[in-house]
Amino acid sequence: MTVALAPYASSPERSRGRLHREAESPSRTPFQRDRDRIIHSAAFRRLQYKTQVFVYHEGDHYRTRLTHSLEVAQIARSLARALGLNEDLAEALALAHDLGHTPFGHAGEEALDAAMKGYGGFSHNDQTLRILTKLEHRYADFDGLNLTWETLEGTVKHNGPVKSPLSDTIAAYNAQHDLELDTWPSAEAQVAALSDDIAYDNHDIDDGFRAGLFTLDDLRDVPLIGDALAEVRKSNRPIEDSRAIHEAVRRLIDRMVTDVVAETKRRIARSGVASADAVRSSHAPVVAFSDAMREQEKGLRAFLFERMYRHYRVNRMSSKARRVVADLFRIFNREPDLLPSEWREQALKVDAKGRARVIADYIAGMTDRFALDEHRRLFDRDATT
DSSP, rough: OOOOTTTOOOGGGGOOOOOSSOOSSSSSSSHHHHHHHHTTSHHHHHHGSSBBSSSSGGGSSSSSSSHHHHHHHHHHHHHHHHHHOHHHHHHHHHTTTTTTOOOTHHHHHHHHHTTTTTTTOOOOOHHHHHHHIIIIIOOOOSSSOOOHHHHHHHTTTSSSSSSSSHHHHHHHHHHHOOOTTHHHHHHHHEEEEHHHHHHHHHHHHHHHTTTTSSGGGGGTTTTTHHHHHHHHOOSOOOOHHHHHHHHHHHHHHHHHHHHHHHHHHHHHHOOOEEEEEEHHHHHSSSSSSOHHOOOOOOHHHHHHHIIIITHHHHHHHHHHHHHHHHHHHHHHOGGGSSSOOOHHHTTTOHHHHHHHHHHHHHHHTTOEEEEEHHHHHHOTTOOOO
């Protein structure tokens, strides 16, 4: 069934196009093509072995960046359909949002950012744009994926307007293809950003429980999830803990999605936005949690921060991850001849800042297991391959 788009949705027929002109597809809209290019990219495949919270060898059942991205995309499509937005654009943005992540999650990013101090720093958001516009080498006529203006705009501005000073990557691309960095992104981009929050909150509850970092009783008084668990426990029949946590998470996702739909409709009615450009020029985002939901979500995140993200097991993994990334950057920067051939050729053609960026690109593209293997090959005296 075809769903009519709301007047404030992003219409593929009115897309601002691509940096490099291409013939349109007779069977797919521009936003469908963007989604498909993201899914077929090497960077997307590598998300399978990139950490969300737990390093890949901790267990097969924990989320990775790939499964997280798929969950975000599912929530984004549901929200987009309920709000009359463009589902394909929302899905493309959800699938692309984590492409720039380093191995080992935020710990890896922190280590790479510290190593890049003095060379422009490192941000996974910035790295995503580098991948989409420069680092993917799939097409004969251009580097990157040559995505539409709307997809790149939503990727760069998914947290809102981008303020100066701009990173080198964003500044260079924006000079060629103005992304109107001082405005809000499309409603679809705002949907993708909130879908990320919803997925993150809920799968970390599930993964933290599965890892034994907290129990159902520990969650009893935690905002949002405590109420959902209380509903599940009202059942007249016994239910094992593994099913109870899944039921509670399922209900909480539904509750959060319902809240976003209701609050967004209120904001749209109040603001009177009637076009995608009107959304961009708004004084505040139009897609949002209600104030009550946002406050409860903060309480939930405070619990997860204390009981999960600062747990000694997670701290140990994070500490090891930072050391691995720092070691790799240090040795490659000191001895660029150790880089694989294609990366070495790039590193030896540029100045110190350019070389550091090439090394950061190489490390950021690694999966957890490849980074650990590369570290072993370079630092274990008994390693031969």
